[in-house]
Amino acid sequence: MGAEEGTLRSAYDLTDMAEGEHVDEFTAKQLGNLGELIAASYLDQRGYEVLEQGYRCPEGEADLIAYDPDEDVIVLVEVKTRRVHEPCSAEPESAVDRRKRERYRRIASCYLMDRFPVLSLRFDVIGISVTSETEAIIEHYFDVFAWEADR
Known part of the structure; x- marks a missing residue:
């Protein structure tokens, strides 16, 4: 159940998540x-x-910090959500650019100082594509960038 190599893709039922609201009417923040x-x-x-x-x-x-017990690692997770019928030039996870990776490294440093000891860290991205009022596709990208700075 822990970190697989690459990407894990799965469907998700939104029936109980939107609490009777129309997802198509959500603001960007609500989404x-x-x-x-x-x-x-x-x-x-x-x-x-x-x-x-x-x-x-x-x-x-x-966005999220989780513990993966199978890998004994703390995971910092960037979540990118979009509606699939919106025009989009890239997948949600591609929005994690160099600047955002650097910011996440600094956030990880803060977390390490706040919650020491943390033995190991991993950076994941979860892309959520809302396909309808009742379904979303989840793509979990594991270990998307290294702790060390980009060159």
């Missing part, structure tokens, strides 16, 4: 919040322990 709830639920179902949602420090915010 992002829904994506984070979906990602947290998905991680929980896969055996992770979600430690933090919206972890904030002076360097920024991490």
Whole structure:
């Protein structure tokens, strides 16, 4: 159940998540919040322990921080959510550019200082593509970038 190589893709039932609201009418913030709830639920179902949602420090915010017991690693997760019928030039996970990776490294440093000892860290991205009012596709990208700075 822990970190697989590459990407894991699965469908997710939104029936209970949107609480009777129309997902098509969600603002970008509401859609992002829904994506984070979906990602947290998905991680929980896969055996992770979600430690933090919206972890904030002076360097920024991490969407989710979870513990993967199979790998004995803390996972910082960036969640990217979109509606699939919206025009989009790239997949949600491609929005994690060099600047965002650097910010996540700084956030990880803050987390390490706040929660020492943390033995190992991994950076994952979860892309949520809302395909209808009742379904989303989850793509979990494991270990998307290294702790060391980009060159």
